[in-house]
Amino acid sequence: MAGTKTFPLKLAYPFAEKNGCGREAEIIRRTEILWPKEKNYTSSVRRGQLIELFRGRGIFDKFLAECWNQGRTKPGKSQIRQKLKILSDYREYIRQDWPVPLKIKSTDRIGKPDNGIRQASFTSIPAESNKPEKVSSVNQDRKKYLHRIDSRKEKKEEREPVYKRSMHRGEKLPGIRISRVVLKEVANKLIKHHKPDDWHWLGAGAAVSKKDANKFFLGAILDYQIPAATAWENSRRLTEDIFNNPDDIWARVTSCSKNDWMSRRTKYRLHRFPIAHERVWRIGNDVVRDYQGDVRNIWNNQSAEVVLKRLNTMRVGKQISQMILGALFDVGILRCGGDVKADIHVRRVLGRVTRGREFDLAEIPQVVELTRKMHPEEPWLLDQQLYLLGKQVCFPNNPVCSRCYLSNECHWRQQ
């Protein structure tokens, strides 16, 4: 098998065991990979992790010599780069787009034979746990491993250019190919086309009912990695069709145990990811415990800063929190809307206009920073039109530039 073309996973685990990193390799093997490309890339993510592990331990060359001679050839080297790229994409995905912080939870004793052992999986971290963590050599090794990965990421981030807070005359943002004047013009056009948004069930602004506010909040927390329309419709369906429109939907959601709730996933069909279904129950518990089952208590008579902090505490997710804040601003409940929700449409349009290509997931901080510079008073006001252009004219393939009011300024159009 040493001559196999593909990185040999089957040889890598025993090799790791023989060379003193069996536990780390076992964690890699048992960790569930959750992302939309999982069918194609699950094993690639694991291969990337193993390459990283072996390199970190200084045994990668030994691995190539003993198990994978092809890894020294040109196609082998390109495969290594590809696996590491997929791993980095995956990490960006769980860091940027997944609203729930993820952590490996081991539910078994690693290192024992497979028979009858439950799989370790990614699970959400409880908001606050009073249970003292068990100190074991497995825990410590796992911590060290995760810490190493984090510190590598931090070092990389330190090397990356950081945007300056203010923009001076004639200054261009790194990577942005249009001038400051044109950028301002783009912002003006987006603001000019901004229309008051019709947020689901929030139309009454400060007078919104408890029932409607709860329905809105449920739709918002479902609104990721599925079409927005599906998220809002699923919130309506669960509340109105399945639960008969109660005032306090959270009491209904949390009236059953977590296992019961998970067993109803296929019946309720709220989201394609099990973890998204689970987080409805988790957040529901927070709403019941901290806000008496009424999400209006999160934001009524509070500043945007406090609301954002509360949403963060509930682990609603950065981008979704941003959207909730923006929606509350749009309907007049909050005075400040904050940053844009840098979703795929916003990233595509802004990237094409300003530099001729889309911003990817890893570049969300740049998108946020850029919109802050474009309209420092209220970046959120740029969100709606960027989103609508992306959805209605600036398609991933064949954008209809003739119908786009940014075509004169758009770098993608001009190149």
Ligand code: SF4
């Ligand atoms: S001009 Fe074309 S490419 Fe540029 S933002 Fe508009 S639709 Fe997209």
